Amino acid sequence: MAASARITVAAMAVIALAASLCWVSASASSVGEFVHNTISSHKIVIFSKTYCPYCNRAKAVFKELNQVPYVVELDERDDGSKIQDYLINIVGKRTVPQVFINGKHLGGSDDTVEAYESGLLAKLLGIETQAHDDL
Numbered sequence: 001m002a003a004s005a006r007i008t009v010a011a012m013a014v015i016a017l018a019a020s021l022c023w024v025s026a027s028a029s030s031v032g033e034f035v036h037n038t039i040s041s042h043k044i045v046i047f048s049k050t051y052c053p054y055c056n057r058a059k060a061v062f063k064e065l066n067q068v069p070y071v072v073e074l075d076e077r078d079d080g081s082k083i084q085d086y087l088i089n090i091v092g093k094r095t096v097p098q099v100f101i102n103g104k105h106l107g108g109s110d111d112t113v114e115a116y117e118s119g120l121l122a123k124l125l126g127i128e129t130q131a132h133d134d135l
């Protein structure tokens with residue numbers, strides 16, 4: 001192969017590599033943007049999976065409190081796995097559910113039930129509650 005052809009091939013490889021790095025980074029930042037926008041624009045956010053019993057338990061808490069959370073079902077989205085990976089940066093784990101109240105991380109299902117039972121959740125939501133049902 002002539003020297004000029006080798007240079008052209010090398011240049012094309014560099015351009016392809018740069019383009020793929022840009023694509024990966026744009027896709028990661030759009031996932032991050034989605035996560036942060038979602039958390040900051042809804043009072044209650046649950047990152048969930050439709051078939052997850054722990055997620056159903058967390059959803060039941062909000063139903064009990066007559067609150068309607070904004071639910072992101074990760075198993076119903078093409079970028080669900082990327083969102084779940086991104087959430088590790090914020091919550092330190094890869095399990096669902098992950099619950100956010102007023103932009104702040106509350107925790108998973110156990111944390112949500114605990115906060116419900118202690119009255120902390122009602123306090124965070126600024127609502128009154130009566131006696132708690134076991135969930």
Ligand SMILES: N[C@@H](CCC(=O)N[C@@H](CS)C(=O)NCC(=O)O)C(=O)O
Pocket residue numbers: 049051052053054055094095096097107108109110111
């Ligand atoms: N103790 C955790 C349990 C959560 C959990 O184990 N969730 C399962 C789904 S039901 C999970 O995230 N598994 C890993 C995955 O789905 O990627 C909590 O209270 O949230």
